Amino acid sequence: MFKSRGDSNIVYKCTVRLLEDTEILECEFHPGYKGKYLLEHVCQQLNLAEIDYFGLRYVDSAGQRHWLHIAKLILKQVKDSSPMLFSFRVKFYPPNPLLLKEDVTRFQIYLQLKRDLLHGRLYCTANEAAMLGALIIQIELGDYDPSIHIGNYVAEMRLLLRQTDAIEARIQELHREPVEGSPCGTGGVKGLTTQEAERTFLKIACQLDTYGVDPHPVKDHRGNQLYLGINHGGILTFQGGRKTNHFKWSEVNKINFEGRMFIVHLNYPEKKHTVGFKCPSGAACRHVWCCAIEQMLFFTLPSSSDACVYSGGGLFSWGTKFKYVGRTEREILERDGLLAPRDHSEEGSSGGGRRKASSVPATPSTPMTGDFGYSSLPRSTHSAPLEESGGVGGVGGGAEGEMCDGACLLSGAAVDIALACCDKSSAACPEYSARDPYEHSSTESAATHGTLGTHGTQGTHASQAEEWRPALQPPPRPFSLLRAFVPSFLFVWFSLALTALLVFETDWPLLRHLKRKPEIISLRHHYYAPLKEYLKKKVVELF
Numbered sequence: 001m002f003k004s005r006g007d008s009n010i011v012y013k014c015t016v017r018l019l020e021d022t023e024i025l026e027c028e029f030h031p032g033y034k035g036k037y038l039l040e041h042v043c044q045q046l047n048l049a050e051i052d053y054f055g056l057r058y059v060d061s062a063g064q065r066h067w068l069h070i071a072k073l074i075l076k077q078v079k080d081s082s083p084m085l086f087s088f089r090v091k092f093y094p095p096n097p098l099l100l101k102e103d104v105t106r107f108q109i110y111l112q113l114k115r116d117l118l119h120g121r122l123y124c125t126a127n128e129a130a131m132l133g134a135l136i137i138q139i140e141l142g143d144y145d146p147s148i149h150i151g152n153y154v155a156e157m158r159l160l161l162r163q164t165d166a167i168e169a170r171i172q173e174l175h176r177e178p179v180e181g182s183p184c185g186t187g188g189v190k191g192l193t194t195q196e197a198e199r200t201f202l203k204i205a206c207q208l209d210t211y212g213v214d215p216h217p218v219k220d221h222r223g224n225q226l227y228l229g230i231n232h233g234g235i236l237t238f239q240g241g242r243k244t245n246h247f248k249w250s251e252v253n254k255i256n257f258e259g260r261m262f263i264v265h266l267n268y269p270e271k272k273h274t275v276g277f278k279c280p281s282g283a284a285c286r287h288v289w290c291c292a293i294e295q296m297l298f299f300t301l302p303s304s305s306d307a308c309v310y311s312g313g314g315l316f317s318w319g320t321k322f323k324y325v326g327r328t329e330r331e332i333l334e335r336d337g338l339l340a341p342r343d344h345s346e347e348g349s350s351g352g353g354r355r356k357a358s359s360v361p362a363t364p365s366t367p368m369t370g371d372f373g374y375s376s377l378p379r380s381t382h383s384a385p386l387e388e389s390g391g392v393g394g395v396g397g398g399a400e401g402e403m404c405d406g407a408c409l410l411s412g413a414a415v416d417i418a419l420a421c422c423d424k425s426s427a428a429c430p431e432y433s434a435r436d437p438y439e440h441s442s443t444e445s446a447a448t449h450g451t452l453g454t455h456g457t458q459g460t461h462a463s464q465a466e467e468w469r470p471a472l473q474p475p476p477r478p479f480s481l482l483r484a485f486v487p488s489f490l491f492v493w494f495s496l497a498l499t500a501l502l503v504f505e506t507d508w509p510l511l512r513h514l515k516r517k518p519e520i521i522s523l524r525h526h527y528y529a530p531l532k533e534y535l536k537k538k539v540v541e542l543f
Contacts, residue, residue: 012075014084016042016056019111025088029074036070042088050105052327055091058084064283067091067290071325092298092329093212095232097202101336103195110139110198113205120161123210123241130167131189133159134174135201138189144176209236209243216288218262218277228262228277230292232299232329235264237277247275249300257289294324301328504528 016025016038025045029038035056043051056068061080068077068086078084090112094100097109116122117132124132136159141149154168154175177188189197205211213229213236220226226244229236234248247264253272254265262285266273279285297304304324333339503511504524514520 012084014038014074014078014086016086016088018042018046018088019108019115031073031075033074034070035068035072035074035077038068038074038086039070046088046108047104048108049102050100050332052332053090053092053094053105054108055089056086057089058086062283064281064287066287067294069325071323090212092295093206093231094329095206095299097206098199099333099338106198106202110201113202113211114159116210117205118158118161121210121213121215122205122208123238124208126167126170128204128208129160130170130174132201132204133167133171134189135192135197135204137171137175138192138197139194139201141175142194143190149175210238214291216279216284216291218279218288220278221276226277228288230288230295232295235292245275249296252296255289255292255296257285260285262288262292297324297328298326299329302330304328304331500528 010031011028012031014027014029016027018024025042027038027041039051039054039056042056043049043054048054057065058068058078058081059065060078061082066077068074090109093112094109097106100106100109113122114136117124117129122132133154137154137157140157141153149172152165152168152172154171155163159171160167174188176190178190179192180187189200192200210229212231215227215229215238218226218228224239227238229238234246234250234252236243236247237245247266251266251268252264253267254263256263256265260279260282262277262279264275264277266275277288279288301324304327327335330339502508503515503520
């Protein structure tokens, strides 16, 4: 359909839910506006300058979640949605939120993590949950006052997915206890200012295994139910509230999907692995692939210029082409002065001993150009587990979170065990140390050496990062009957039309004998001549 001149005057209205469910924004946009306009408008209303970490999510008519693409038309993406409802969410969780430039950005990250804790997506032990809950109370109610905070005042606030009397009592105990040394030591949270409590909350949350994880339900090759999580550290799998695998970005060589199968190609020094996960539907699989590609490119690319990825496709499908737009983490840190600009001569040299940012693996010094292709479905769809982590208790479970925020990770059995341990233990919140599964960027290690600590395996991680190189040459696109048929069909009809013009409209000696044949004379009289007169009439009417 051709666009009419009046289309520019049409105004569409949509609703954007903020991180606090009670807060919404009513926005308007024109048909020609792209997703970037709406995201920038919402961030402007929230006084947010660091918009690269945030995104708008919507659910289509089939119940599938999507991130609003900032480079595509809004109306084209949500044309089947009624009403037009978006959710403002954190899309890229920074490895260390304490390095964010502005307090208002950290506050939005805090609101997202508070929401994740409530819906059971931020998986943690009971003591960690109690400390996080106490910090939320401290942020929102201030210091404990016996004249104001009477009875079980924590029960009036929804902090956790499963909030029992035992854990509420522990939260109140931590809220009453004054700070003694480190807030994560034996003391409570009384005496912390709102900003200090918020920073402590972020410090604890960013070290958890499920920090920044939006669980996607999948099944392994045995049909076991798993949850797939993707964040700045790589791709993780969870089963029964326990992390089972962690595929770091430095180990991931390719990501692609075929139908309902999401496939991760891993590259290790000794051998290669291929891991496959079956998604509930093809649309869900494509969503998981898009999320994984965006997270990988955001946290690994030195530059976002011309980053394009192709995957999917089959015998009767066109496949999917995804173009990444926006800044990468490295570009943001370089812009804010938290990371020195890349030295191409040093990066290309073979001298060892220089540690690259683990969240920005050793990618080529020049930006990716062309399609970043991935191969088709391999024979093997699963590899042996890479690393096991012991089971830990949690505070959420049983029920799923709301559709727009994804499923929760935790099972009821894990919750009951954790809370039983919480009932038996009267010890204060244990010390929170940096966890092994996540590697932070080099800037984080340098800027927070005395805050979050460093890992003793930096040398190993650095060597892995040095060896990692993404595949730049796209393999041949998978054969598709539809892609082969359409060009062939058009070529045949074009050839027939050209032949008809040569036979009926020219007087070549070579074609005179052919034109005298009865079949050609009949074809011209019954078909070619009427069609020619019809087209001539239409052209005259048009002009």
